[in-house]
Amino acid sequence: MPRVEVLTTLPELGEDDVLAVPVGSGAALPAWLTGPGAPVDAALLAGALRDTGNTGRPGAVTNVPVPGRRPRSVVAVGVGDATLPELRHCVGVAVRRAQTLAEHGARRLVLPVDDAAAPAGAEEVRVAVETALLAGYRFRDTSAPHPPRLATVTVVATDAGDPAAVAAARAGEVAGRSVAWARDLVNTPSNTKDPAWLAAEAGERLAGLDHVTVHVLDADDLRAGGFGGVLAVGGGSATPPCVIVASYRPPGAAAGHHPVLVGKGITFDTGGISIKPTAGMREMKTDMAGGAAVLAAVDAAARLALPVAVTAVVPAAENAVSGSSYRPSDVVRHVGGRTTEVLNTDAEGRMVLADGLAHARLHLGATVLVDVATLTGAMKVALGTRTAGLYATSDGLADALRAAAGHAGEPVWRMPLAEEHADLLESAVADANNAPGNPGGTTAALFLRPFAGELPWAHLDVAGPARAGSDDAEVVKGGTGYGARTLLRWLEAGAPVDAPMTVD
Numbered sequence: 001m002p003r004v005e006v007l008t009t010l011p012e013l014g015e016d017d018v019l020a021v022p023v024g025s026g027a028a029l030p031a032w033l034t035g036p037g038a039p040v041d042a043a044l045l046a047g048a049l050r051d052t053g054n055t056g057r058p059g060a061v062t063n064v065p066v067p068g069r070r071p072r073s074v075v076a077v078g079v080g081d082a083t084l085p086e087l088r089h090c091v092g093v094a095v096r097r098a099q100t101l102a103e104h105g106a107r108r109l110v111l112p113v114d115d116a117a118a119p120a121g122a123e124e125v126r127v128a129v130e131t132a133l134l135a136g137y138r139f140r141d142t143s144a145p146h147p148p149r150l151a152t153v154t155v156v157a158t159d160a161g162d163p164a165a166v167a168a169a170r171a172g173e174v175a176g177r178s179v180a181w182a183r184d185l186v187n188t189p190s191n192t193k194d195p196a197w198l199a200a201e202a203g204e205r206l207a208g209l210d211h212v213t214v215h216v217l218d219a220d221d222l223r224a225g226g227f228g229g230v231l232a233v234g235g236g237s238a239t240p241p242c243v244i245v246a247s248y249r250p251p252g253a254a255a256g257h258h259p260v261l262v263g264k265g266i267t268f269d270t271g272g273i274s275i276k277p278t279a280g281m282r283e284m285k286t287d288m289a290g291g292a293a294v295l296a297a298v299d300a301a302a303r304l305a306l307p308v309a310v311t312a313v314v315p316a317a318e319n320a321v322s323g324s325s326y327r328p329s330d331v332v333r334h335v336g337g338r339t340t341e342v343l344n345t346d347a348e349g350r351m352v353l354a355d356g357l358a359h360a361r362l363h364l365g366a367t368v369l370v371d372v373a374t375l376t377g378a379m380k381v382a383l384g385t386r387t388a389g390l391y392a393t394s395d396g397l398a399d400a401l402r403a404a405a406g407h408a409g410e411p412v413w414r415m416p417l418a419e420e421h422a423d424l425l426e427s428a429v430a431d432a433n434n435a436p437g438n439p440g441g442t443t444a445a446l447f448l449r450p451f452a453g454e455l456p457w458a459h460l461d462v463a464g465p466a467r468a469g470s471d472d473a474e475v476v477k478g479g480t481g482y483g484a485r486t487l488l489r490w491l492e493a494g495a496p497v498d499a500p501m502t503v504d
Helices: 042-052 084-102 122-135 163-187 195-206 219-225 228-234 289-303 349-363 377-383 395-408 419-425 440-452 484-492
Strands: 003-007 017-024 061-064 073-080 108-112 152-156 212-217 242-248 259-263 265-269 310-319 331-333 339-341 368-373 388-392 412-414 457-461
Touching: 003 122, 003 163, 017 084, 042 061, 042 073, 073 084, 084 108, 084 122, 108 122, 122 152, 122 163, 163 195, 163 289, 163 484, 195 212, 195 242, 195 265, 195 289, 195 310, 212 219, 219 228, 219 242, 228 310, 228 331, 228 349, 242 289, 242 349, 259 289, 259 349, 259 484, 265 349, 289 310, 289 368, 289 484, 310 349, 349 368, 349 440, 368 395, 368 484, 377 388, 377 440, 388 395, 388 440, 395 412, 395 457, 395 484, 419 440, 440 457
Parallel strands: 003 152, 017 073, 017 108, 108 152, 259 310, 259 368, 265 310, 368 457, 388 412
Antiparallel strands: 061 073, 212 242, 242 310, 331 339, 388 457
């Protein structure tokens, strides 16, 4: 990823620089471009916009000829009405265009974010910094040298020196780098990424942060603690399961309020005995994306020294096929004693989340629970690949998470916990079965709900947006780190449950 700096004025431009000019609706040019000493001729730029039909539609790009090549290149990028989603799109497109020029010698992208109407505020600065980092992210594991990349993105905003903007830039950088870590975890191939590796990565990154502890429950601990779901799912693998518990407990955190984030950590999912077809298995190194998101949220919260205690719980296992795999018709006992009849070993995510939720409620002092999981293909069918499904037992919690997701640029849609489907979970031999059928996203949420008890609980099914098949704005092909920024925004607001969320 590039280094990101924030300045209040345009720097002197050199032959290694790319200048991105934001173009508003109606081809409106920013005020700094029409004043004396502008780095590019406004008439020349306006002519290029007319020639290419660029009227400022978000993401539209025009290459502008630069006499003398100082800077190396100018790209005009549409920003529309400069709403936050449009700004994300503009910055993401500008970074990717500049990256293509890096192969020809470009080293820095200069990115002014003031638009034609007004200087950028603190939130715009945060969005620009965060997006610049995430759009510049790449994961590669090749024998060939990596292609040249941008070294620096310089975000320019007139009011960037304001204390609120300085704090926002810091938050954007922390969020971007924490999400990039989550992406690294998700993208790492599963011949490297087993449960022990995931636990070690979490310990290495988090344990050195102030007020953070990382504790890993090994197989013996899981047996002693009654983690029947995690042990069943992980029982078919040569690499044993574990549960990662990462807690951030700052002094001064509000007493009596302890949100716990539970993330699905299936490091590879064959489907088990109910084995997936090859095509369905190819993306399953990403089946621990929920676990990566909750770890990244704790990472960012600690780095920003937020005054809220929070714990991430990641039940980590590899769902493999062997003589010791759990079977359809098995009955599994979870933390707290509730039992599940296994109808489908490929419905494994809910099995491990059940243990994680119950452990958080019964043993970690949780006051509110949020889980994140690539749980059901049904949610991908219902909402597509950019929007997560949100289920919640509390309207206040649902509203707070929706507001946080809006600020984070991570779309969610609240889905119904429709009681009329609850009878599909019935089992003649256990408290519930693990494969109650359609509507799959809702019945999966209904399966999880009892493990949260009476606590406020929300479930984010990120099966669609946790993975991307192509680049779009700050999203890069592969693991996206989806959910980490939503959780961070919620934590920044104090992790509200019963009141509307506000963001300073």
